[in-house]
Amino acid sequence: EKPDPNGEFKIIIDLVSPADDPKQINRMVDNIARMINLHGIGGVKHEHIQVKVAVHGGAVFSILGDAYYEKLYGCKNPNLPVYEALKDAGVEFYICGQSLIARNMK
Secondary structure, eight states: OOOOTTOOEEEEEEEOOOOSSTTSOOHHHHHHHHHHHHHHHTTOOGGGEEEEEEEOGGGGGGGOOHHHHHHHHSSOOTTHHHHHHHHHTTOEEEEOHHHHHHTTOO
């Protein structure tokens, strides 16, 4: 199914799943980029798609800076370049405070 290239798209994504392998990009983070790209391929103009992402649950680990991520997993956070590209594309991220508190994170 192709999106209407003249439509306006306002998409909210619930990002809750952690990565299967913390040394790899979280598939769910990658899927956000894929979804935006597919709309573009379908003819939707960049200014006609707005994406907001609520990050909570185990997915909060995917937003950690490299220093803390490396302490936990022994590698730099592979998700950060994808997050930066998504932010540059206009995606807005909202981090659940309760998810951070439950994991003793600031």
